[in-house]
Amino acid sequence: MLDCSELDISLILEFLIPKYASFQTRPLLATFHTLFNELYTLNKSTFLSEIIRTLHPVITRLTLKSNAPSNYHTLLDWVNHTLLLSVQDNQSFTQYLPDLILWQSSLLTHCLAESPRHGLKVSALQKTRACLRGIFQQKESFWNGNAVETYVKVLLGTKVPTFVAAVGLGVLADVCKRLKNHTPREVIESSKSAFYEFFVKELCGSKTRVLSYVMVYLCLCTRGN
Numbered sequence: 001m002l003d004c005s006e007l008d009i010s011l012i013l014e015f016l017i018p019k020y021a022s023f024q025t026r027p028l029l030a031t032f033h034t035l036f037n038e039l040y041t042l043n044k045s046t047f048l049s050e051i052i053r054t055l056h057p058v059i060t061r062l063t064l065k066s067n068a069p070s071n072y073h074t075l076l077d078w079v080n081h082t083l084l085l086s087v088q089d090n091q092s093f094t095q096y097l098p099d100l101i102l103w104q105s106s107l108l109t110h111c112l113a114e115s116p117r118h119g120l121k122v123s124a125l126q127k128t129r130a131c132l133r134g135i136f137q138q139k140e141s142f143w144n145g146n147a148v149e150t151y152v153k154v155l156l157g158t159k160v161p162t163f164v165a166a167v168g169l170g171v172l173a174d175v176c177k178r179l180k181n182h183t184p185r186e187v188i189e190s191s192k193s194a195f196y197e198f199f200v201k202e203l204c205g206s207k208t209r210v211l212s213y214v215m216v217y218l219c220l221c222t223r224g225n
Contacts, residue, residue, distance in 0.1 A: 006046045009039050013047075017054040020074045029077050036078075040085045048092050051082055052099060059103050069111055073120055076107035080131035087135050090143065097147070101154045104128060105168030112167065125171070132175040136184045148176060148187040156194055169195060 004012070016023075016032075023032060039047045059075055083100050086093045111124035136144050154160065155168045173195070176184035 004039065004042055006043060009043060009046050010050045012039070013050045013054045017051070017078075018058055020058065020078070021068070021071055024070045024074050029074065032078065033081050036081055036085060044085075044089060044092065048082070048086055048096060051078075052096050055079070055082075055103065056099070059107070063106050063110065067110075069117065069120055072107045072110040073124055076104065076111060076124055077127060079103045079107060080127050083131055084134050087138070087147075093147075094150075097150055098154050101151055101168070102160060102164075104131070105155060105160070105164045105171075108171070109164045109167045113163075128171060129175050132172060133179065136176060136179060137181055144181055145183040145187050148172070148184045152187070152191050152194065156198060165198070169198070 012035075023029065036047070036051070055075070055078070059079075062071060062075065079100055082096075083104065086096055086100070108124055108128050112121055135147055138144050138147075151172050152169070155165045155172070160168075173188050176188045179185065
């Protein structure tokens with residue numbers, strides 16, 4: 001077990017997070033999961049607040065312009081793992097969920113849009129789906145329902161780019177419909193009218209060509225069980 005103060009945790013993350021481009025192999029990504037787990041165990045509030053603080057400028061810069069798909073993939077991996085750690089504490093999860101939802105959907109969309117590597121796209125999808133399954137399979141059904149509702153609310157919000165929202169909603173709906181827990185499925189079904197409205201207003205009326213992968217994931221929102 002590591003022995004770190006709050007300042008140590010902050011300095012570790014400030015040093016490592018901006019160097020995401022150097023940590024893109026599977027063994028290194030797995031090592032970061034172990035490191036994040038240890039830092040979270042030491043001080044969960046400090047770890048979550050500091051990793052959100054350090055991720056924010058990095059992801060903002062990265063998503064403003066085209067970049068290497070592997071960079072998006074690495075940061076998506078870290079965001080997904082942070083989500084799974086934050087879910088262990090309801091207050092922390094609620095506090096940081098909106099930012100993490102936006103980052104997760106944005107980074108996933110970049111992986112799908114800009115990578116010529118099929119394997120990287122598959123990996124990005126698999127890791128994101130696994131993350132969502134981990135979030136929405138908690139013991140408390142009421143809690144699961146609130147988490148799904150927050151996802152839908154954030155992705156349909158005005159701050160989320162249309163294509164990012166379409167991809168995020170599609171993956172969210174498809175995962176929820178496959179869960180044994182009925183509460184997430186019920187929330188998705190009750191949100192169908194909002195999904196259709198989004199489809200008509202934002203995509204059918206779009207002046208920008210809608211890419212095929214965006215339509216595929218949006219269709220997952222509106223298909224039946």
